[in-house]
Amino acid sequence: MSEKIYSLLLRLYPSKFRARYGNEALQLFRDRVRDEKGSFPGIKLWRDLLVDFAISLPGEYMHSRGGLAEGTALYTSNGVPAFHVLDDKRLPTESLVSGTLLTLLALSTFWILLGYGGRAASIVHFRPSSEGRGVGAPGPGAQRIGNEIVPAAPSIEENKRMYPVDDAERRRVVRSAASLVRQYYAEREKAEKTADSLLEHEKNGDDDVLADGHAFAALLTGQMREVSYDRHLTLEYSEEELPPQPAAPDTEGLTRHETSLTNQSCTFERVEILSGNIGYFKLNTFPSASLCGKAAESAMDSLNSARAMVFDLRENHGGDPAMVMLLAAYLFDHPEYMYNPRENTTKQSWTHSPVRGNKLADKPVFILTSASTASAAEHFSYDLKMLKRATIVGERTTGAAHSGVWHRIDDHFGMGVPETKAINPFSMVDWAEVGVEPDAQVKSGEALKAALRMARTTQQEK
Amino acid sequence: MTMPKRKLDPLPASAFQILLALAGEDLHGYGIMRQVSEQTDGRMRLGPGTLYSSIQTLLEAKLIEELEEREDESAMGARRRYYRLTSAGRKLARSEAERLADLLRVARAKKILRGGYV
Numbered sequence: 086m087s088e089k090i091y092s093l094l095l096r097l098y099p100s101k102f103r104a105r106y107g108n109e110a111l112q113l114f115r116d117r118v119r120d121e122k123g124s125f126p127g128i129k130l131w132r133d134l135l136v137d138f139a140i141s142l143p144g145e146y147m148h149s150r151g152g153l154a155e156g157t158a159l160y161t162s163n164g165v166p167a168f169h170v171l172d173d174k175r176l177p178t179e180s181l182v183s184g185t186l187l188t189l190l191a192l193s194t195f196w197i198l199l200g201y202g203g204r205a206a207s208i209v210h211f212r213p214s215s216e217g218r219g220v221g222a223p224g225p226g227a228q229r230i231g232n233e234i235v236p237a238a239p240s241i242e243e244n245k246r247m248y249p250v251d252d253a254e255r256r257r258v259v260r261s262a263a264s265l266v267r268q269y270y271a272e273r274e275k276a277e278k279t280a281d282s283l284l285e286h287e288k289n290g291d292d293d294v295l296a297d298g299h300a301f302a303a304l305l306t307g308q309m310r311e312v313s314y315d316r317h318l319t320l321e322y323s324e325e326e327l328p329p330q331p332a333a334p335d336t337e338g339l340t341r342h343e344t345s346l347t348n349q350s351c352t353f354e355r356v357e358i359l360s361g362n363i364g365y366f367k368l369n370t371f372p373s374a375s376l377c378g379k380a381a382e383s384a385m386d387s388l389n390s391a392r393a394m395v396f397d398l399r400e401n402h403g404g405d406p407a408m409v410m411l412l413a414a415y416l417f418d419h420p421e422y423m424y425n426p427r428e429n430t431t432k433q434s435w436t437h438s439p440v441r442g443n444k445l446a447d448k449p450v451f452i453l454t455s456a457s458t459a460s461a462a463e464h465f466s467y468d469l470k471m472l473k474r475a476t477i478v479g480e481r482t483t484g485a486a487h488s489g490v491w492h493r494i495d496d497h498f499g500m501g502v503p504e505t506k507a508i509n510p511f512s513m514v515d516w517a518e519v520g521v522e523p524d525a526q527v528k529s530g531e532a533l534k535a536a537l538r539m540a541r542t543t544q545q546e547k
Numbered sequence: 548m549t550m551p552k553r554k555l556d557p558l559p560a561s562a563f564q565i566l567l568a569l570a571g572e573d574l575h576g577y578g579i580m581r582q583v584s585e586q587t588d589g590r591m592r593l594g595p596g597t598l599y600s601s602i603q604t605l606l607e608a609k610l611i612e613e614l615e616e617r618e619d620e621s622a623m624g625a626r627r628r629y630y631r632l633t634s635a636g637r638k639l640a641r642s643e644a645e646r647l648a649d650l651l652r653v654a655r656a657k658k659i660l661r662g663g664y665v
Binding site: 098102106109110112116117133134136138140141142144145 | 577
């Protein structure tokens with residue numbers, strides 16, 4: 086994290102200086118981070134760096150003006166050469182002073198934000214599981230097996246070790262990323278623009294300052310999103326060697342998965358009517374609809390007479406979108422469109438509502454979430470929230486959309502490229518990386534109590 | 548138009564410290580930073596910006612020179628660029644030291660500073 090910030094700050098220096106000393110400056114920063122221990126080493130380091138910026142930046146700019154000194158002679162339409170003459174005056178002192186003050190102001194704001202705001206911001210990483218399966222939505226030919234918990238990659242802050250990437254690897258990664266985007270990205274026009282922009286940045290030397298794998302991956306992800314505005318497009322660095330491009334899961338694994346699902350009663354932990362006639366359904370995955378469809382139907386039937394529904398997804402890390410659709414069907418009396426970034430918009434994107442004999446279509450719905458509620462559970466929560474069909478109670482969810490198909494670039498770099506285009510009628514952004522924001526924000530441990538209180542109040546009002 | 552020259556006259560404290568740091572041995576950037584910090588009892592910690600802009604100035608003035616990148620055993624084999632004092636740099640450092648020594652003699656003569664000869 087702090088290295089990323091420093092490398093961003095380095096961009097304030099003139100490009101010539103960066104090109105020549107950027108890597109060395111970054112290396113020096115890393116050396117200090119590594120070596121300086123004791124009380125408040127970070128504060129001392131950043132204080133030094135900010136003072137250093139304030140002192141050295143204006144000087145560098147004054148000096149770098151010289152780079153423009155090569156005047157050019159242009160021929161105008163009538164053939165008379167016109168010369169561009171550069172101003173030979175030094176920068177006025179006022180400009181230097183105001184420049185320094187502005188720099189100081191900006192840097193100290195940054196510093197304060199770093200101290201106070203940094204904790205709130207979090208970036209969700211994903212990477213392929215060690216079992217060799219892809220992340221998120223499986224590509225064509227692959228099969229989704231139930232839920233999959235994808236461990237978040239350790240953030241740079243937690244892991245102070247740096248993973249150097251040399252020029253040759255950087256070039257290779259940029260070129261591969263551009264090709265993969267061109268080849269697979271769902272929207273042709275954006276694909277071309279994004280790929281061009283990656284190559285353009287590389288040509289301009291924008292990628293040269295970052296010698297660390299994580300920082301470099303983040304930089305490229307940023308560059309792609311600048312053009313595509315697509316949070317599902319992502320490039321990742323993995324410290325461990327990435328497994329070969331994932332193949333379709335083997336049948337043995339599938340059978341194992343089926344048996345384990347049946348043994349766990351489809352991960353439906355609790356299905357019961359609580360006092361006040363409130364239906365409570367705690368499901369810890371959205372299991373495969375083909376395996377657990379019947380179980381899900383009978384669970385919903387047993388809750389049919391409830392006056393309000395609570396879906397507890399606090400320990401739900403995802404699963405099968407078909408199960409999301411199956412359960413959501415009970416909450417509407419007409420077919421409703423459920424947005425899913427992982428699949429093209431088709432007939433399957435509408436719920437099969439109304440469900441025969443179902444009485445829940447007009448009952449209040451509450452969804453309990455935690456910070457580890459992820460993937461398909463976010464799909465369920467996001468859509469019902471956006472459709473104003475459910476009240477989300479608990480914590481902001483993980484933000485795992487996993488809609489990209491994983492492509493391995495080399496041993497350490499890989500990228501997720503969305504190959505589908507789903508229409509999001511609700512908003513430009515979905516839950517990718519930002520999570521689903523609860524309507525009522527409470528600690529996940531208190532979410533059930535809060536939701537029950539709300540459910541009972543709603544009932545009294547009726 | 549001429550390029551705005553970086554000033555080395557008077558020699559900035561940071562540049563002088565870098566010359567002194569390199570008087571003993573060839574060092575890379577971080578090595579210079581540590582050496583300067585050591586020789587000033589921690590009073591001067593050169594940040595990357597100041598350090599490399601001073602290095603750039605000193606290189607332009609041919610007071611120091613760049614060596615080929617080589618591995619630094621102490622830092623997990625990372626490749627680093629080392630810097631070496633040139634004879635012009637050594638000469639300038641010496642004359643700067645003499646200037647300061649002169650100043651010191653004046654200070655002693657005026658009884659601002661006590662102590663023996665340097």
